[in-house]
Amino acid sequence: MKPVSKYEMIRQVLSELKQPSYRYSQITEAIFKLKVGEFDRMVILPKSLREELIQTLGPRVCSIFPAKELTSSQVSKVLFAVAGDERIEALRLNYERGWKSYCISTQCGCGFGCKFCATGTIGLKRNLTADEITDQLLYFHLNGHSLDSVSL
Structure with missing residues (x-):
């Protein structure tokens, strides 16, 4: 269903x-x-x-909640809490020419197992709902960031 x-x-x-x-x-x-x-x-x-x-x-429009955010001059990594007490990660990349690109999770976990990625190290748990995917972008939008480019 x-x-x-x-x-x-x-x-x-x-x-x-x-x-x-x-x-x-x-x-x-x-x-x-x-x-x-x-x-x-x-x-x-x-x-x-x-x-x-x-x-x-619920009180918030977003169905996901930022659990932790790490920011540098070029990258912001946000660890979101999602339903089922799971975590997903989204990235905002700032480029010198002034535009931003976003790397958005579509799954909770990942089957590739890349050691540098928090999402990849937990293995594949499930596919995210449409709201969980789009709410990652909505979080950035609600916090005043332009949405120039998106990668899934």
Whole structure:
């Protein structure tokens, strides 16, 4: 059975509460344009709707949480906690010419076993959900980083 994405869940909540159709646009605008990462801070929405979103989806828009971040002038490595008490890693690479590239995990663990990579050393656990994959980029976006280039 295919997991339901957070965006489908938001539509479902809006439908069940008989909210006007523009509410979905308000939510996506808050996330992607205003960079609001918590439902409670989406003050354009009625408090009762914010509370229902929190009850259904949790307080944060992202389904993953940064557990550790290491940053240098060229690279930021973020270790994220995901469902099942597992960890995944994403990288933000800063290039001298001013653009950034992101290396995003699509699996929890990896079958290659590269010694330099935290993800590779744990072996392959499972494929990530669409939300877990896109939330890695959403985390960087919500923290003010442009998304120039992405590698999976």
